[in-house]
Amino acid sequence: MLIDAHCHLDLPDFDADRKAVIERARAAGVGHFVVPGTTCKRWANVLALGERSDVSVCLGLHPYFVDEHRDGDLVALERALDEHAEVVAVGECGIDARFADSWDAQWILFDAQLRIAKARDLPVVIHCVRANDQVAKRLRQLDLPAGGLIHAFAGSPEQARQFLDLGFVLGLGGALTHARAKRLHRAVASLPDDGYVLETDSPDMPLAGHRGERNEPARLTEVCRAVAALRGQGEAQVAEESSATARRSFRLT
Structure with missing residues (x-):
């Protein structure tokens, strides 16, 4: 059985089907599918997907949406993590150097989420x-004992x-x-052999031969084939x- 370790099945791109x-x-x-959260307003959709037995969820504040995040979102994240024991990780969070104008804000947000994750193991x-x-x-x-996933490693x-x-561990997807x-x-x-997971980042990160198409978890088999080669x-x-x-990384049962 393959596990898509990072796919955004909560996004509106999938609402119709x-x-x-x-x-x-x-x-x-x-x-199995691991679905990360990206903004506070979308966490409810992510958590709803997590009610499925074949979906595990994460909650976080994505750097791409730094202008959408509000002052109370970090407190809301801590509260959500404390209320939802089913959440397997903090994320998606991080740094995107393509957006230099929000560099400082990204680091403040990222550092806070790393500390939240460390406090909760x-x-x-x-x-x-x-x-x-x-x-x-x-x-x-920071020395985070629970480690985690470097998504879309390139x-x-x-x-x-x-x-x-x-x-x-490193997330391998369409880029390769x-x-x-x-x-x-x-x-x-x-x-x-134990240093990577497979992911699609659906609906993003298109594979070769699928430029301009919506990505979806079924294409994880193509990622698997490319990694094997x-x-x-x-x-x-x-x-x-x-x-x-x-x-192992997400402590999935």
């Missing part, structure tokens, strides 16, 4: 774009090792299916090991 999307994924061999789902070294440095300073083998040494992603290909080939392993082995790592 969410049930069919999940059924297609299950038919393709994807049996929860893993963290981290969005990290063009900031691998800076994020790794902060994680080393760095070098050396950066991958930094995160692994800090107790984090593109022929031009040579550095990422080298990183994927260098990972230990890069690592010189069988697809069944990649599926088994990545799913075991997802279960």
Whole structure:
């Protein structure tokens, strides 16, 4: 059974056919879905999905939506985590260096969420774009015992090792299916068998050959095939090991 370790099934992109999307994924061999929260106003939708036995949920404040977050959202996050024991991680949170104008605000928000996760011994789902070294440095300073997931990893083998040494696993998705992603290909080939999980980031992060299309969890099988090819392993082995790592990282039963 494959686990999609990061997909946004709560988003409006799936409102018209969410049930069919999940059924297609299950038919393709994807049996479990980890859905992260991105804004306070969407947490209710995420938690509603978490009532399904095949969905696990995370709650967080995404850096992309920094202008939408309000002063009370961090307090609301702490309250939600205390009230919902089913939440498996804090996230999606992190740093996106493409948006330099909100750099300081992103770090304040990210640091607060890391501390919230540490206080509750929860893993963290981290969005990290063009900031691998800076994020790794902060994680080393805080020493988070529960580790977490570096979502949509796209760095070098050396950066991958930094995160692994800090107790984090790497999320592998559509980016690695593109022929031009040579550095990422080298990183994927260098990972230990228990150092990564598979994800789609649906509806985003399109795979090669699907540009402009809505992504969905059924395409996790294509990610699995690409990872297996890069690592010189069988697809069944990649599926088994990545799913075991997802279960361990998120403490899934």
